[in-house]
Amino acid sequence: MASLKALKGRINSVKSTQKITKAMKMVAAAKLRRAQANAEAGRPYATRLSDVVSSLASRITVGPQSPKLIAGTGKDETHLIIVASGDRGLAGAFNTNITKAARAKAEELIAEGKTVYFYLVGRKSKPVLRRVFPDTIIGEHDTSQEKNPSYDTAQVIADDIIDRFNSGRFDVAHLAYAEFKSTLSQVPQVDQLIPVKPADAGEETEGASAAVEYEPDEEAILADLLPKNVAIQIYRAMLENQAGFYGSQMTAMDNATRNAGDMINRLSIQYNRQRQAAITTELVEIISGAEAL
Amino acid sequence: MALHFELVTPERLERSGEAHMVVVPGVEGDFGVMEGHAPFMTTLKNGQLEIHTSAGGEPERVTVSGGFAEVGANGLTVLTEKVEG
Known part of the structure; x- marks a missing residue:
C-alpha cells in the first residue's frame, strides 16, 4: 500500500498533467x-x-x-x-x-x-x-x-x-x-x-465549351x-x-484530459479511505489507552 | 451591364465582384474583357491587371505573376500564383 504522502504526490502530478493536456486541447481547437x-x-x-x-x-x-x-x-x-x-x-x-x-x-x-x-x-x-x-x-x-x-x-x-x-x-x-x-x-x-x-x-461539362x-x-x-x-x-x-x-x-488531448480526471477521482477515493483508516486506528489507540488508565 | 470577375490565388479567393472592364496580361498580349466576351482561355505573363470599375474611370492596378485566365458564361476568372497591390 502506498503511503498517504506518496498518494498525494501522485494526485498532484496527475493534476498537472491534466492541466497540460487541457491547455493543449484548447490550443489545438x-x-x-x-x-x-x-x-x-x-x-x-x-x-x-x-x-x-x-x-x-x-x-x-x-x-x-x-x-x-x-x-x-x-x-x-x-x-x-x-x-x-x-x-x-x-x-x-x-x-x-x-x-x-x-x-x-x-x-x-x-x-x-x-x-x-x-x-x-x-x-x-x-x-x-x-x-x-x-x-x-x-x-x-x-x-x-x-x-x-x-x-x-x-x-x-x-x-x-x-x-x-x-x-x-x-x-x-x-x-x-x-x-x-x-x-x-x-x-x-x-x-x-x-x-x-x-x-x-462523359464527364464533359457544358457543351458550350467547344467554342472556347x-x-x-x-x-x-x-x-x-x-x-x-x-x-x-x-x-x-x-x-x-x-x-x-x-x-x-484535439481529440487525443480531450481523451487524455478525461482519463486524467478519472485517475484523479480514483486516487482521491483511495487517499480518503486510507486517511480515514489511519484516523480510526489512531482513535482506537487513544481510547484503549484512556481505558487502560 | 457589368462583368463578373474573380481573382483567385492558391491561398484564397482574392477578389470577387463586378467590374466594367478588366485588362488582363495574356502571354500573347494584353486583352480587355467586358461583359459578353466570347469564351476564351489563356495563360498569363507576369504583369499588371487593370480593373476598371466604371467606364472612363481610373483603373485599379494589381500585379499578378503567372497563372491563367478563363472567360466563360459566368464571367472572368483569373487564377494566379501571387497578387500584389
Missing part, C-alpha cells in the same frame, strides 16, 4: 479553426484548376508528343510515394495512420515487382519508413519551421519532384496524406499524382498548368494534413 479556414480558402483555386486541367486533358489526344506529366514515361516500373505527415506527435494515431497507408501501398507495389522510393514531407513518418524500407528515401522536405503551410513551400517541393520526374528517376508518383473529414475522422489517402489520371469520359478559344493552344496551356497542378495537389494535402493534425490532436 483554436489552431484547428485557423487551419480549417485556410483549407477552405484554398479550395476555389484547387477546384477551378483541376476542372480546367481535366477538361483540357479530355480534349487533347494523348500521344508521345504530349507533356510527360500527363502521358507518363511509358513505363510503370519505379514508383515514388510522397508521404505528407505531421511534424509533431501527441496527436493520437494521426501520423501512424498516414504512415500505415503509405506502407500498405508500398508493400502492394513491391509485391507486384515494382521499385518503390519515398519522398517525405514532414518529419513524423521518417523513423518507421526508414526502418521498414531502408535506403529508399530519396528526398525529404522539412516543414517543421513553418507555422502554416504556404504555397511557396508546396511549389518548391513540386519543382523538386518534377525535376526528378523529368530526369527519369521514377515513372509514377503517389501522394499519401490524411483527408480531413471532421474533427473525429481523418481518412488516410493515397492518390496518384503523376501522371495525371485522365478525367472519366485557346491562346496559345490547348497543349501549351496544359504544359503550363500541369506543374501547377502538382504544386496545388501537394499544397492541398498539406492543408488537409494541417487541419487533420489539429483535429486529431
Whole structure:
C-alpha cells in the first residue's frame, strides 16, 4: 500500500498533467479553426484548376508528343510515394495512420515487382519508413519551421519532384496524406499524382465549351498548368494534413484530459479511505489507552 | 451591364465582384474583357491587371505573376500564383 504522502504526490502530478493536456486541447481547437479556414480558402483555386486541367486533358489526344506529366514515361516500373505527415506527435494515431497507408501501398507495389522510393514531407513518418524500407528515401522536405503551410513551400517541393520526374528517376508518383473529414475522422489517402489520371469520359461539362478559344493552344496551356497542378495537389494535402493534425490532436488531448480526471477521482477515493483508516486506528489507540488508565 | 470577375490565388479567393472592364496580361498580349466576351482561355505573363470599375474611370492596378485566365458564361476568372497591390 502506498503511503498517504506518496498518494498525494501522485494526485498532484496527475493534476498537472491534466492541466497540460487541457491547455493543449484548447490550443489545438483554436489552431484547428485557423487551419480549417485556410483549407477552405484554398479550395476555389484547387477546384477551378483541376476542372480546367481535366477538361483540357479530355480534349487533347494523348500521344508521345504530349507533356510527360500527363502521358507518363511509358513505363510503370519505379514508383515514388510522397508521404505528407505531421511534424509533431501527441496527436493520437494521426501520423501512424498516414504512415500505415503509405506502407500498405508500398508493400502492394513491391509485391507486384515494382521499385518503390519515398519522398517525405514532414518529419513524423521518417523513423518507421526508414526502418521498414531502408535506403529508399530519396528526398525529404522539412516543414517543421513553418507555422502554416504556404504555397511557396508546396511549389518548391513540386519543382523538386518534377525535376526528378523529368530526369527519369521514377515513372509514377503517389501522394499519401490524411483527408480531413471532421474533427473525429481523418481518412488516410493515397492518390496518384503523376501522371495525371485522365478525367472519366462523359464527364464533359457544358457543351458550350467547344467554342472556347485557346491562346496559345490547348497543349501549351496544359504544359503550363500541369506543374501547377502538382504544386496545388501537394499544397492541398498539406492543408488537409494541417487541419487533420489539429483535429486529431484535439481529440487525443480531450481523451487524455478525461482519463486524467478519472485517475484523479480514483486516487482521491483511495487517499480518503486510507486517511480515514489511519484516523480510526489512531482513535482506537487513544481510547484503549484512556481505558487502560 | 457589368462583368463578373474573380481573382483567385492558391491561398484564397482574392477578389470577387463586378467590374466594367478588366485588362488582363495574356502571354500573347494584353486583352480587355467586358461583359459578353466570347469564351476564351489563356495563360498569363507576369504583369499588371487593370480593373476598371466604371467606364472612363481610373483603373485599379494589381500585379499578378503567372497563372491563367478563363472567360466563360459566368464571367472572368483569373487564377494566379501571387497578387500584389
